[in-house]
Amino acid sequence: MKISHAAERAGLPVKTVRYYADIGLVAPTDRSASGYRSYDQDAIQKLIFIRRARAFGFSITKCRELLGLYVDDSRSSADVKEIAKRRLAEIEEKQKELQYLHDELAHLITACRGDDRPDCPIISGLAQPA
Amino acid sequence: MKISHAAERAGLPVKTVRYYADIGLVAPTDRSASGYRSYDQDAIQKLIFIRRARAFGFSITKCRELLGLYVDDSRSSADVKEIAKRRLAEIEEKQKELQYLHDELAHLITACRGDDRPDCPIISGLAQPA
DNA sequence: CCTTGACCTTCCAGTTACTGGAGAGCCTAT
DNA sequence: ATAGGCTCTCCAGTAACTGGAAGGTCAAGG
Numbered sequence: 001m002k003i004s005h006a007a008e009r010a011g012l013p014v015k016t017v018r019y020y021a022d023i024g025l026v027a028p029t030d031r032s033a034s035g036y037r038s039y040d041q042d043a044i045q046k047l048i049f050i051r052r053a054r055a056f057g058f059s060i061t062k063c064r065e066l067l068g069l070y071v072d073d074s075r076s077s078a079d080v081k082e083i084a085k086r087r088l089a090e091i092e093e094k095q096k097e098l099q100y101l102h103d104e105l106a107h108l109i110t111a112c113r114g115d116d117r118p119d120c121p122i123i124s125g126l127a128q129p130a
Numbered sequence: 131m132k133i134s135h136a137a138e139r140a141g142l143p144v145k146t147v148r149y150y151a152d153i154g155l156v157a158p159t160d161r162s163a164s165g166y167r168s169y170d171q172d173a174i175q176k177l178i179f180i181r182r183a184r185a186f187g188f189s190i191t192k193c194r195e196l197l198g199l200y201v202d203d204s205r206s207s208a209d210v211k212e213i214a215k216r217r218l219a220e221i222e223e224k225q226k227e228l229q230y231l232h233d234e235l236a237h238l239i240t241a242c243r244g245d246d247r248p249d250c251p252i253i254s255g256l257a258q259p260a
Numbered sequence: 261c262c263t264t265g266a267c268c269t270t271c272c273a274g275t276t277a278c279t280g281g282a283g284a285g286c287c288t289a290t
Numbered sequence: 291a292t293a294g295g296c297t298c299t300c301c302a303g304t305a306a307c308t309g310g311a312a313g314g315t316c317a318a319g320g
């Protein structure tokens with residue numbers, strides 16, 4: 001399967017698939033005589049795996065790690081669970097931050113009359129050193 | 131005030147303050163004879179403003195826009211409110227996404243026994259095309 | 261007067277994960 | 291034969307810094 005077909009199957013842009021090949025994350029199964037990359041079902045499965053893991057916010061480095069576990073039948077599920085749990089904790093941390101930002105910004109917005117006068121609690125709120 | 135002092139006051143790394151000067155976001159008030167950047171209270175206030183706005187997730191471009199409104203006494207607070215509201219909507223969007231990720235990942239984790247056996251719902255969950 | 265050490269300067273490279281584009285080769289159909 | 295739609299490689303750029311090298315400046319101590 002040529003790259004555009006593989007990319008479509010995996011739900012990724014062609015450029016990204018080529019990029020993943022470049023950085024050695026998912027190598028094409030083969031190359032045609034004219035140099036075209038060729039992907040089989042197994043490689044596409046890996047691409048899908050990466051896409052999903054990326055969507056979960058795993059970095060390329062972590063994806064590499066997970067992919068190693070994915071292809072390695074002898075890995076324990078404890079390893080994977082550990083990585084996933086750390087990632088979950090990161091997500092929860094991010095959620096807390098975002099909630100804080102949300103509340104503070106919402107507060108500033110409600111405090112702002114939004115008329116033509118120049119004094120604005122959002123601007124003055126942002127200028128606080130806190 | 132020299133850069134390290136100003137940076138400390140603003141709560142930013144020196145490198146970042148220099149970077150902001152380079153990109154013309156917050157210019158130093160002055161330069162000493164020997165070329166040292168010098169910042170006055172007004173410039174530090176702008177740096178604080180930027181730091182806070184960045185913490186709210188505003189991009190440098192948006193910060194530039196906001197800073198323009200900040201220094202411009204003739205701006206209406208409606209302008210600022212509009213920008214802030216859009217930003218709030220973005221934050222809420224991000225929150226929803228994050229919640230979805232969180233739930234799906236948490237689900238995979240609880241489904242995983244986390245023992246020494248190789249079969250792992252997290253791995254197989256990631257490998258789903260969905 | 262000289263040196264030491266903490267500053268400061270500029271410039272260059274690297275980070276993350278791609279994305280866009282140029283220029284050129286290949287393949288299939290009409 | 292040629293038109294189009296692929297594909298290739300390579301280069302550059304994105305956002306917002308961060309790290310490091312090489313070198314200038316300044317105040318204090320010996």
